[in-house]
Amino acid sequence: MNTDKILLDHGSGGRASHKLITELILHYFSNPILNEMNDSATFSMNGGRLAFSTDSYTVDPIFFPGGDIGELAINGTVNDLAMSGAIPLYLSVGFIIEEGFPIADLEKILISMNRAAEEANVKIVTGDTKVVPKHAADKIFINTSGIGTIPDSVDISGKNGKPGDKILISGTIADHGITILTQREGLKFDSPLQSDSAPLNRMVAEMMTVSKQIHVLRDPTRGGVGTTLNEIASQSNVGMILFEEQLPMQEEVSGACELLGLDPLYLANEGKLLAVVSENDAAKILETIQKNKYGKEAAIIGEVVENNPGKVFIKTSIGGTRIVDMLTGEQLPRIC
Amino acid sequence: MNTDKILLDHGSGGRASHKLITELILHYFSNPILNEMNDSATFSMNGGRLAFSTDSYTVDPIFFPGGDIGELAINGTVNDLAMSGAIPLYLSVGFIIEEGFPIADLEKILISMNRAAEEANVKIVTGDTKVVPKHAADKIFINTSGIGTIPDSVDISGKNGKPGDKILISGTIADHGITILTQREGLKFDSPLQSDSAPLNRMVAEMMTVSKQIHVLRDPTRGGVGTTLNEIASQSNVGMILFEEQLPMQEEVSGACELLGLDPLYLANEGKLLAVVSENDAAKILETIQKNKYGKEAAIIGEVVENNPGKVFIKTSIGGTRIVDMLTGEQLPRIC
Numbered sequence: 001m002n003t004d005k006i007l008l009d010h011g012s013g014g015r016a017s018h019k020l021i022t023e024l025i026l027h028y029f030s031n032p033i034l035n036e037m038n039d040s041a042t043f044s045m046n047g048g049r050l051a052f053s054t055d056s057y058t059v060d061p062i063f064f065p066g067g068d069i070g071e072l073a074i075n076g077t078v079n080d081l082a083m084s085g086a087i088p089l090y091l092s093v094g095f096i097i098e099e100g101f102p103i104a105d106l107e108k109i110l111i112s113m114n115r116a117a118e119e120a121n122v123k124i125v126t127g128d129t130k131v132v133p134k135h136a137a138d139k140i141f142i143n144t145s146g147i148g149t150i151p152d153s154v155d156i157s158g159k160n161g162k163p164g165d166k167i168l169i170s171g172t173i174a175d176h177g178i179t180i181l182t183q184r185e186g187l188k189f190d191s192p193l194q195s196d197s198a199p200l201n202r203m204v205a206e207m208m209t210v211s212k213q214i215h216v217l218r219d220p221t222r223g224g225v226g227t228t229l230n231e232i233a234s235q236s237n238v239g240m241i242l243f244e245e246q247l248p249m250q251e252e253v254s255g256a257c258e259l260l261g262l263d264p265l266y267l268a269n270e271g272k273l274l275a276v277v278s279e280n281d282a283a284k285i286l287e288t289i290q291k292n293k294y295g296k297e298a299a300i301i302g303e304v305v306e307n308n309p310g311k312v313f314i315k316t317s318i319g320g321t322r323i324v325d326m327l328t329g330e331q332l333p334r335i336c
Numbered sequence: 337m338n339t340d341k342i343l344l345d346h347g348s349g350g351r352a353s354h355k356l357i358t359e360l361i362l363h364y365f366s367n368p369i370l371n372e373m374n375d376s377a378t379f380s381m382n383g384g385r386l387a388f389s390t391d392s393y394t395v396d397p398i399f400f401p402g403g404d405i406g407e408l409a410i411n412g413t414v415n416d417l418a419m420s421g422a423i424p425l426y427l428s429v430g431f432i433i434e435e436g437f438p439i440a441d442l443e444k445i446l447i448s449m450n451r452a453a454e455e456a457n458v459k460i461v462t463g464d465t466k467v468v469p470k471h472a473a474d475k476i477f478i479n480t481s482g483i484g485t486i487p488d489s490v491d492i493s494g495k496n497g498k499p500g501d502k503i504l505i506s507g508t509i510a511d512h513g514i515t516i517l518t519q520r521e522g523l524k525f526d527s528p529l530q531s532d533s534a535p536l537n538r539m540v541a542e543m544m545t546v547s548k549q550i551h552v553l554r555d556p557t558r559g560g561v562g563t564t565l566n567e568i569a570s571q572s573n574v575g576m577i578l579f580e581e582q583l584p585m586q587e588e589v590s591g592a593c594e595l596l597g598l599d600p601l602y603l604a605n606e607g608k609l610l611a612v613v614s615e616n617d618a619a620k621i622l623e624t625i626q627k628n629k630y631g632k633e634a635a636i637i638g639e640v641v642e643n644n645p646g647k648v649f650i651k652t653s654i655g656g657t658r659i660v661d662m663l664t665g666e667q668l669p670r671i672c
Contacts, residue, residue: 006437011467021465024439028446029429029453033461041461043426046384046485054428054481055464058472090379092390093365094479096432099669101342103360110364117365125369125377128391129356131347133669136394136474143430145390145481149382333435333469 013222014266014327018231037235038158039080039218042150049152051086053077054145060334062109062139064183066175066195069142070109072270072336074116075199076221077144082201083217083273085156085208086148088120093127094143099134109140120199122146153212160215161236165304166282168275170203170289171196171297172248173225177267178256181332187260193252196294198271203292210288213278220274221336223327226265226312228274229302230326234310236276242302242314242324265314266327268335276304349558350602350663354567373571374494375416375554378486385488387422389413390481396670398445398475400519402511402531405478406445408606408672410452411535412557413480418537419553419609421492421544422484424456429463430479435470445476456535458482489548496551497572502618503638504611506539506631507532508584509561513603514592516671523596529588532630534607539628546624549614556610557672559663562601562648564610565638566662570646572612578638578650578660601650602663604671612640 009016026035033041040051055076062069074091081088093113097106117124175196182193200219207214216236220228225247233240249264257264271294277285282300289295302314312324345352362371369377376387391412398405410427417424429449433442453460511532518529536555543550552572556564561583569576585600593600607630613621618636625631638650648660 004439006433006435006439006442006467008435008467008469011433011465017465021463024443025446025463025465028443028450029460029463031459031461033426033459034463041426041428043461045386045425045483046382048382050381050483052426052428052483053462054430054479056430056432056466056479058432058466058468060472089381090369090377090388092377092388092481094390094392094430094481096392096394096477097342097347099342099344103340103342106342107360107364110361114364123367123369124365125367125379126389127357127361127365127370129347129353129361130392130394131342131344131669132394132474133344135471136396136670137477138468138472141432141473141477143390143392143479143481145428145430145479147381147386147388147483333467334472 008333009329012327014227018326038084040084040086042084049150051081051084051148051150053080055080056141056143057336058141058334059180059336061183064195065179065192067197068109068112069140070113071116072197073142073144074113074120075197075270077146078120078122078199078201079219081146081148082204083219084150085154086150088122088146088148088201090125091122091144091146093124095129096137096141097131098137098139099131101139120201156214156217158216158218158232158235161232161238161276161304162215163238163304163306164279165215165276166279166300167240167302168277168286169299169301170273170295172250173269174249174253174257174264174267176270177332177335178253180335182256196269196271198294200273200294203289203295206288206292207285211281211285213281214275216276218274220269220272222268224266224268226324227327229312232276233312237309239305239308240302240312241305244314244316246299246301248297248299265324270336344669345665348663350563354662374420376420376422378420385486387417387420387484387486389416391416392477392479393672394477394670395516395672397519400531401515401528403533404445404448405476406449407452408533409478409480410449410456411533411606413482414456414458414535414537415555417482417484418540419555420486421490422486424458424482424484424537426461427458427480427482429460431465432473432477433467434473434475435467437475456537492550492553494552494554494568494571497568497574497612497640498551499574499640499642500615501551501612501640502615502636503576504613504622505635505637506609506625507633508586509605510585510589510593510600510603512606513668513671514589517668518592532605532607534630536609536630539625539631542624542628543621547617547621549617550611552612554610556605556608558604560602560604562660563663565648568612569648573645575641575644576638576648577641580650580652582635582637584633584635601660606672
């Protein structure tokens with residue numbers, strides 16, 4: 001009998017999460033759709049293709065600079081759908097609320113969910129509310145699941161990266177992770193840090209208009225850019241090289257990471273996407289992202305190579321090269 | 337500013353839940369699909385009709401006679417989809433797990449979810465796992481969302497009840513609720529009580545084969561038969577009369593309810609459906625339900641009337657008539 005216990009690390013989005021999912025959960029639930037392991041499941045239905053995705057949100061604190069748990073729950077599932085090239089349409093919402101939770105706070109969350117749903121142009125069509133006794137849950141948890149339609153010609157998947165492809169990011173990294181961490185520790189910085197929580201479905205639609213050569217899309221949430229690229233490298237069986245100097249990062253974020261000894265490559269983003277695209281189309285895709293209001297700081301940060309399949313390397317600004325592994329250990333529980 | 341707090345009663349499935357949902361949640365999320373307030377949202381997509389439903393499961397204890405939280409999470413969402421006449425196809429699963437939860441218990445839950453999914457002929461196609469620190473959640477919570485297709489001719493909705501219709505139940509009432517309660521209180525009964533957790537999608541498919549006159553289907557979970565019929569009476573703007581003598585109930589359940597002072601009409605069921613059907617087809621629908629392995633004790637328990645729209649009455653076995661209101665107050669938190 002297995003006497004091991006679930007650790008925080010199993011929810012980090014890093015190596016332990018990956019192991020739990022691939023070795024235990026996939027072992028029991030295995031089927032061709034689930035086994036694809038993309039941000040959304042994709043399948044045919046009524047003669048068209050659909051994307052279906054789910055995420056539970058347990059972020060602490062529930063209100064933070066740049067957003068709250070409600071906005072995060074809408075944007076997060078909208079983005080997971082968009083990362084398969086889908087047009088997000090319908091969301092479900094499941095609340096688990098601790099007895100004694102202020103109704104005024106619930107109302108603030110509902111207002112921000114509604115605002116986020118309107119911005120992303122999705123409808124909340126079904127829901128569920130559970131209340132658990134005091135201390136059986138911490139304040140409020142929200143699950144959102146979502147459905148979107150995938151246009152016929154679209155084929156975006158973690159396994160589609162090819163040697164020669166360019167790796168793009170839609171903006172500065174680590175904003176959400178560092179914001180939540182500093183909030184929780186009660187640290188104050190001169191320039192207030194803000195979560196980057198944002199819906200990316202319009203950006204993806206714009207990208208798809210200018211190019212048919214978008215191979216992979218993924219939003220680097222839990223586990224950060226480092227872990228997400230490792231997942232793609234492994235699914236596509238390719239190597240990756242990043243250029244540290246090209247990584248967009250706000251000065252305050254970089255300063256806070258140094259101060260706290262955190263690697264921004266492993267901190268969560270909630271309004272950024274990574275795109276792996278053909279070299280030929282990279283420039284025009286970059287330009288398109290930069291025209292979107294959530295993509296002004298977008299950059300090409302690396303390239304896909306044949307060597308070292310499944311591995312990600314970074315060329316540092318002082319000229320060295322180091323390996324970027326999956327996140328090991330939990331930097332920060334309840335980041336999203 | 338609203339200084340009220342969320343109470344356990346807000347999660348009971350009864351009057352307070354109804355008020356929270358209609359006055360607060362629908363106020364912010366209002367749209368024609370959500371406002372239908374059926375167990376599933378239904379809408380057109382890719383030229384066909386889909387059902388989409390979500391539920392979070394917080395039952396305590398997580399293992400109980402007749403099932404566990406995992407089986408409940410699969411059957412519950414399968415049933416919600418089936419209650420709109422849909423064929424359930426794809427499920428998502430979102431786990432929120434407390435740090436320190438035994439992996440062996442998670443494995444038992446995964447096995448029973450897989451078994452339940454196989455029996456209901458649905459696939460788990462996407463998922464999410466969050467781990468929260470010790471004491472931030474009690475053991476494990478599971479959200480499942482699901483998608484199904486609705487055959488073209490089907491029109492089943494809470495608003496379709498008509499005077500003259502018969503009200504059917506697919507078996508004995510209150511089995512799940514009383515089982516959880518006695519487990520929690522550590523009460524022992526001679527004949528062990530068991531949850532009725534079961535998938536009802538095959539039963540619904542069989543019913544639809546013999547009749548086009550199924551007006552309403554709903555599974556009386558939280559809030560029980562009493563609350564569920566009140567919801568239907570109100571949505572259809574009709575009255576209802578139940579016959580106490582016709583209500584199927586196990587002797588042990590009835591005994592336990594008497595002992596504990598609980599009204600079985602408000603106790604949760606997790607493998608039963610209520611059907612409101614045309615008088616003409618009632619007998620053959622009943623016969624069809626009784627042929628299903630989960631429907632042996634099915635019975636016609638009442639009828640829809642024109643008088644007293646929105647109200648449910650019961651003719652008691654000693655000849656009186658009393659009103660059956662929605663559940664008020666929470667009999668039992670974390671029943672599902």
